[in-house]
Amino acid sequence: MIPHATYYVNLAPASQQVLARSLDTVPAVGYRGKRWLTTTKGGRLRVGCASAPGTPASAEPAEFRLDLEGLLGLADLFRRIIDFRSPFTATHSAGVAATAARLACLAGLSEMECRMMRAAGYLHDIGKLAVPAEILEKPGPLTKHEFNIIKQHAFHSYRIIESLPTLDVVNRWASLHHERLDGRGYPFHYSGRELSLGSRIMSVADVFTALTEQRPYRHAMEAAKALDVVRELGCASALDLEIVSLLASHLDEVDAERRAAQAAAGEDYKASTGKGPA
Numbered sequence: 001m002i003p004h005a006t007y008y009v010n011l012a013p014a015s016q017q018v019l020a021r022s023l024d025t026v027p028a029v030g031y032r033g034k035r036w037l038t039t040t041k042g043g044r045l046r047v048g049c050a051s052a053p054g055t056p057a058s059a060e061p062a063e064f065r066l067d068l069e070g071l072l073g074l075a076d077l078f079r080r081i082i083d084f085r086s087p088f089t090a091t092h093s094a095g096v097a098a099t100a101a102r103l104a105c106l107a108g109l110s111e112m113e114c115r116m117m118r119a120a121g122y123l124h125d126i127g128k129l130a131v132p133a134e135i136l137e138k139p140g141p142l143t144k145h146e147f148n149i150i151k152q153h154a155f156h157s158y159r160i161i162e163s164l165p166t167l168d169v170v171n172r173w174a175s176l177h178h179e180r181l182d183g184r185g186y187p188f189h190y191s192g193r194e195l196s197l198g199s200r201i202m203s204v205a206d207v208f209t210a211l212t213e214q215r216p217y218r219h220a221m222e223a224a225k226a227l228d229v230v231r232e233l234g235c236a237s238a239l240d241l242e243i244v245s246l247l248a249s250h251l252d253e254v255d256a257e258r259r260a261a262q263a264a265a266g267e268d269y270k271a272s273t274g275k276g277p278a
């Protein structure tokens with residue numbers, strides 16, 4: 001139990017600003033309806049929660065419950081911290097989340113599962129927080145060692161989300177996004193039936209979204225061209241062909257949702273950092 005919860009988080013200045021703004025947008029997370037209070041102070045972010053007037057400082061919260069809406073708000077907060085480290089990834093998780101959630105609905109998942117898929121999309125690259133920014137933004141080809149460091153992010157995502165057992169399904173959808181049906185993916189080299197429908201959807205959403213984004217080493221692709229590449233990966237037994245077909249038959253709808261989500265995230269990034277995404 002955390003009595004009258006107040007703690008400090010050490011963050012880079014840009015992340016402090018982003019987190020402070022993000023916390024303002026997070027829906028009430030269940031602390032008896034009281035909002036979290038945030039102030040930046042001395043290079044650190046002070047995070048506390050309000051208590052009723054007259055409540056002794058030693059009183060403990062009677063309840064702290066996080067529902068799916070609260071999870072989505074927190075996942076969106078983490079999405080900003082993850083993506084805003086680089087202008088090249090500033091809108092990536094927003095695009096993956098929108099694409100994956102739409103594909104999940106088209107695949108017949110329930111409304112609740114579609115929202116869980118959105119949260120998984122926000123969190124799928126959380127392990128990139130362990131990857132140095134100079135590797136994420138390196139303009140030239142990566143060395144084998146650097147590429148191996150980047151690949152470790154999927155395992156880090158798994159270990160970070162694993163700390164919340166109730167997010168087990170979300171974790172598998174999020175952290176297995178680099179696995180491949182033929183077993184040649186990472187980090188666990190799962191294949192075929194070891195990969196759930198949700199994990200397969202996330203893989204397609206991640207590849208499709210990434211291809212439509214500008215990178216230091218290549219230009220962004222139009223949606224139709226990105227779909228061609230996704231199709232090739234489906235035919236090569238890397239991605240699920242049924243999900244690829246779903247994307248192909250609803251390309252305009254899915255891509256419009258992705259673009260809208262990434263445009264909004266780009267505006268948010270610009271407002272937070274004063275510069276636009278790449």
Ligand SMILES: [Fe+2]
Pocket residue numbers: 124125153154177178
């Ligand atoms: Fe990733």
